[in-house]
């Protein structure tokens with residue numbers, strides 16, 4: 001037990017979390033207008049269509065913004081601090097918040113290319129980013 005929070009999948013988000021457990025990044029897209037959205041929802045945020053679809057997303061992107069967390073918000077994250085919390089612009093046109101791992105926190109910069117890796121957290125894998133230069 002790490003005590004870290006794990007996501008609670010619901011009807012809208014469970015396909016996403018199930019794909020994560022298979023080391024796949026998928027994204028919700030709208031069949032009506034082509035909009036790509038994250039977080040998954042029951043409706044397209046652009047045209048309100050319910051005709052939504054899932055497709056595989058390229059697990060690569062760049063750092064849009066980032067912050068180094070020095071003081072963990074809860075004791076469960078204490079060992080990790082300092083760690084990087086970043087907004088990642090995925091190459092497929094959506095944005096996700098995640099940690100940038102497997103590198104020194106001070107090395108993470110805006111515009112840095114990253115790839116998505118999956119971190120197992122008590123049976124649910126979470127998408128995280130690492131520098132693509134590690135590839």
Ligand SMILES: [Zn+2]
Pocket residue numbers: 030031032033034035044045046047048049
């Ligand atoms: Zn739409």
